[in-house]
Amino acid sequence: MGLQDIQARIDASTTEAGRAPGSVTLIAVSKVQPPERVEAVLAEGHRVYGENRVQEAQGRWPEFQARFDGIELHLIGPLQTNKARQAVEMFDAIHTLDRPKLATTLARLADERGECPDLFIQVNTGEEPQKAGVLPAEADAFIAEARALSLPVKGLMCIPPVEEEPALHFALLAKIAARNGLEGLSMGMSSDFETAIRLGATHVRVGSAIFGERAYT
Numbered sequence: 307m308g309l310q311d312i313q314a315r316i317d318a319s320t321t322e323a324g325r326a327p328g329s330v331t332l333i334a335v336s337k338v339q340p341p342e343r344v345e346a347v348l349a350e351g352h353r354v355y356g357e358n359r360v361q362e363a364q365g366r367w368p369e370f371q372a373r374f375d376g377i378e379l380h381l382i383g384p385l386q387t388n389k390a391r392q393a394v395e396m397f398d399a400i401h402t403l404d405r406p407k408l409a410t411t412l413a414r415l416a417d418e419r420g421e422c423p424d425l426f427i428q429v430n431t432g433e434e435p436q437k438a439g440v441l442p443a444e445a446d447a448f449i450a451e452a453r454a455l456s457l458p459v460k461g462l463m464c465i466p467p468v469e470e471e472p473a474l475h476f477a478l479l480a481k482i483a484a485r486n487g488l489e490g491l492s493m494g495m496s497s498d499f500e501t502a503i504r505l506g507a508t509h510v511r512v513g514s515a516i517f518g519e520r521a522y523t
């Protein structure tokens with residue numbers, strides 16, 4: 307495990323899938339990890355990171371950004387509308403656009419700022435009541451709605467149900483993206499990123515396999 311090993315496995319899966327080298331971006335999910343572990347991966351040269359809370363990201367990334375050039379931050383956790391401004395100031399990409407109110411808020415901020423992070427629409431492929439994301443049946447309409455607001459929608463994101471075969475969910479997400487002309491697919495985590503790459507992932511979100519288990523307290 308560790309950065310080098312995961313990057314090597316990503317490269318191998320990308321080649322095996324007949325895809326172009328470098329076509330899969332590794333988002334190192336640093337949420338909850340102690341800063342020294344994050345710093346070690348920064349020192350190894352990795353620059354793309356994922357956090358799932360705006361506040362946690364604000365707490366530690368400005369300091370790393372002052373010391374390491376070229377850091378790219380992705381928000382992969384749910385975004386409350388009242389945190390949207392802080393999120394667009396902090397993140398280069400947001401993977402959890404999932405409702406009209408957030409879309410209109412982001413569009414207003416984009417107008418005001420003249421820029422907007424890359425956006426991924428989260429789809430609740432497992433239709434789990436506790437999980438965020440638009441339902442698969444509502445995805446086409448919501449993608450159109452976000453595009454009508456001129457938002458930079460780059461792709462779709464999903465988190466498959468833990469008990470199910472992730473490949474089915476990745477395939478469904480890829481199908482929805484394809485019929486909407488979207489190229490980005492944010493899917494695959496520590497346990498299933500190779501499957502996700504086989505099914506077209508452009509962004510894999512890998513945490514514990516790089517940094518070690520998260521110690522929630």
Ligand SMILES: *Cc1c(COP(=O)(O)O)cnc(C)c1O
Binds near residue numbers: 383465497514
């Ligand atoms: C925590 C998290 C990940 C990373 O999970 P690992 O199993 O540690 O790789 C990926 N995506 C999302 C949305 C997460 O919240």
